Amino acid sequence: MFPLALFACFATANAYLWPNPALDEVESLLYEIVIDTSSLVFFVSPCDTFTGTGGTISGRSNAADWIRTAYHDMATHNVTDGTGGMDASIRFAEEQARLENAGDGFSNTLSVLTGFSTRYVSIADILAIGAVMAVERCGGPQIPFRAGRVDATEPNPPGVPQPQDPLQSHIATFAREGFTQTEMISLVACGHTFGGVQHDPFPNIVPELTDPGNTQSVAHFDTTNVHFDNNVATEYISGTTQNPLVVGFNDTTNSDKRIFGSDGNVTMQSFANSPDLFASTCAALFARMLDTVPSGVQLSDVINPMLVKPATPIFTLDGDVLRFTGRVRFWNLTANANRVVTLLWNDHLGGAHSSTLLSSLESSTTYPYGVATSYIFGNSSDDGLLLDPAAGITTMRFSVDGKLEDQGGVGFAVQDGFAFSTTSCFFDNNGTAQYDVAVRNGVNLTSLYIETEQRDNTGHVGVTETANFAPSGRTANAAYSIWTVNLSGSPFTRYVGAEIDGVKFSTALVIPLPALPSC
Ligand code: HEM
Ligand SMILES: *[C@@H]1O[C@H](CO)[C@@H](O)[C@H](O)[C@H]1NC(C)=O
Ligand SMILES: *[C@@H]1O[C@H](CO)[C@@H](O)[C@H](O)[C@H]1NC(C)=O
Ligand SMILES: *[C@@H]1O[C@H](CO)[C@@H](O)[C@H](O)[C@H]1NC(C)=O
Ligand SMILES: *[C@@H]1O[C@H](CO)[C@@H](O)[C@H](O)[C@H]1NC(C)=O
Ligand SMILES: *[C@@H]1O[C@H](CO)[C@@H](O)[C@H](O)[C@H]1NC(C)=O
Ligand SMILES: *[C@@H]1O[C@H](CO)[C@@H](O)[C@H](O)[C@H]1NC(C)=O
Ligand SMILES: *[C@@H]1O[C@H](CO)[C@@H](O)[C@H](O)[C@H]1NC(C)=O
Ligand SMILES: *[C@@H]1O[C@H](CO)[C@@H](O)[C@H](O)[C@H]1NC(C)=O
DSSP states (O other): OOHHHHHTTSOSSOSSOSOOHHHHHHHHHHHOOOOSTTSGGGGGSSTTOOOSTTGGGGSOOHHHHHHHHHHHHHTTOBTTTTBOSSSSGGGSHHHHTSGGGOSSHHHHHHHHHGGGOOSSSOHHHHHHHHHHHHHHHTTOOOOOOOOOOOOOSSOOOOOOOOTTSOHHHHHHHHHHHTOOHHHHHHHHHHHTTSOEEETTTOTTTSOOOOOTTOTTOEEESSSOTTSOSTHHHHHHHHTOOOOTTTSOSSGGGOHHHHHHTTTTTHHHHHHHHOHHHHHHHHHHHHHHHHTOOOTTOOOOOOOOOOSEEEEEEEEEEETTEEEEEEEEEEETOOOOTTOOEEEEEEOTTSOEEEEEEOGGGOEEEEOSSSEEEEEESSSSTTOOEEEOTTTOOSEEEEEETTEEESTTTTOEEOOOSEEEETTOEEOTTTSOEEEEEEEETTOOEEEEEEEEEEEOTTSOEEEEEEEEOEEEEEEOSSSEEEEEEEEOSOSTTEEEEEEETTEEEEEEOOOSSSOOOBO
């Protein structure tokens, strides 16, 4: 319904300069969507998916829970002093225990979404991405997304509106959050096109329904409760609505009735008249809701799909061969066996090279708003490019049927100053490994260390720099020397970090691929 019009706003240039580990990861989460059990979107596909008690016959949905969670996380914002906002403070038990946060929707949401946060993508960003996914995958408009939310380290003061609050209090609450009365009417309607009110946390609003297809007794806000549409408005205006916050038996808790009618129905009437106006209004307001962050937090530009995006570049030094594996993903490029894609690169010795990426190595993926095609570096299976270590590689460019893709002349910079070395090995007797990393001679390396990722007891992922590598005295070849460290324990949460020319780089430990030999 909306993608065609919105596609026009995707620029012909990339959204940001590659590489940018944080934004690269957000871009992948937003756009590299394959519906499988390991992807975030799986949890809202189909839209009535519910991973809490009762599953799809509960009357509830992850989609509705995720949108409500984002609003309640944001709702503590104070626009005057810049405190509160989208900062994942809703993950603290103290906030979830408040009456204003009744129900298990927040713990359900966090139990799925927290695990998708990474060192680069905060829990607050993941809560925002979850809300975007729920809306976009369930019939709603595309929501422009910015990254960079910061996880709070403690709960925010209370401040979420409740159904029994009077209208003036709701107007004041939304003003404190930074929204006008008209925006309040709109945002409540945008949220309440999903889900409903459950009996259990709100027994005074919703009676027990004894419906085997709605085991948690949820009185839905409109007749299409897992789909974004303007039925919340059309049903309200036509007087057929069953919205429990409009036609509830206790008028004190009919907050939607007071809010929707507070401008003489002008806003709700306009939404009932125009699904497109409703969608575009909600896209803008959801974006503002998600971008409401504590002062001092700097969000990125809007992240659109990258048109040309290298991924997972990894260097491995194998004696006299510097192996470079990775892939490049082209957005909106359909599969075509006759297309010629070439990787062009410059080396440290002033040389320029090219390698045709074979179409047999192409793979296509369906995205929500387009199709993307990937080509793997190298020309045989997953061997990657086999480079002369002395020459190495400094920057890449790509050519697609003769059209040059080079980020507006900047190229795609890669860092071959350090590379995992295949001289790494395991000591059979005690599970300790000798990790060898090859360092390019002459590189301005100020430190080389193991990074360990850990989730703290609030779910936030942090990185600590642990063991430092030391020169081993061994040379790998004329261009690289070996640094080494002995470590026991699982390699899977470890990365190699290096500071080169004052800039920190990080790469996955390529273990155990292939499995390390014995020392
Ligand atoms: C005065 C403002 C608001 C009040 C009083 C209010 C009240 C409520 C109540 C009582 C529920 C039932 C929760 C449950 O049973 O689990 C609910 C559900 C929901 N609210 Fe609101 N709400 C307000 C504003 C918003 C806003 C601004 C949004 C999002 C933009 C939103 C999104 C939702 C969603 C998606 C649900 C369904 C949750 C589910 O079915 O699991 N609400 N709201
Ligand atoms: C918002 O912050 C201002 C400045 O600190 C304060 O005066 C005001 O009381 C706060 N508003 C609410 C509703 O807490
Ligand atoms: C209506 O709701 C209010 C607020 O929850 C409550 O104080 C009042 O007792 C309720 N009235 C009836 C008749 O249930
Ligand atoms: C708004 O519309 C509803 C449904 O038609 C109606 O019951 C209500 O009286 C209207 N409110 C105002 C303030 O016009
Ligand atoms: C995708 O390809 C179609 C067909 O060539 C084109 O109309 C559209 O503008 C392209 N979109 C982007 C984002 O490049
Ligand atoms: C594969 O690429 C290498 C350069 O990396 C080149 O020397 C070789 O000729 C290519 N082989 C084929 C079959 O294209
Ligand atoms: C494991 O064995 C290696 C080689 O014998 C030794 O250097 C290392 O200290 C041992 N590590 C532990 C944790 O025992
Ligand atoms: C790693 O362990 C081996 C075997 O004990 C030892 O020879 C080597 O010196 C150790 N390396 C470091 C950096 O400690
Ligand atoms: C190496 O990098 C550090 C950090 O940026 C810088 O202070 C230093 O001057 C550099 N040394 C050389 C020789 O370039």
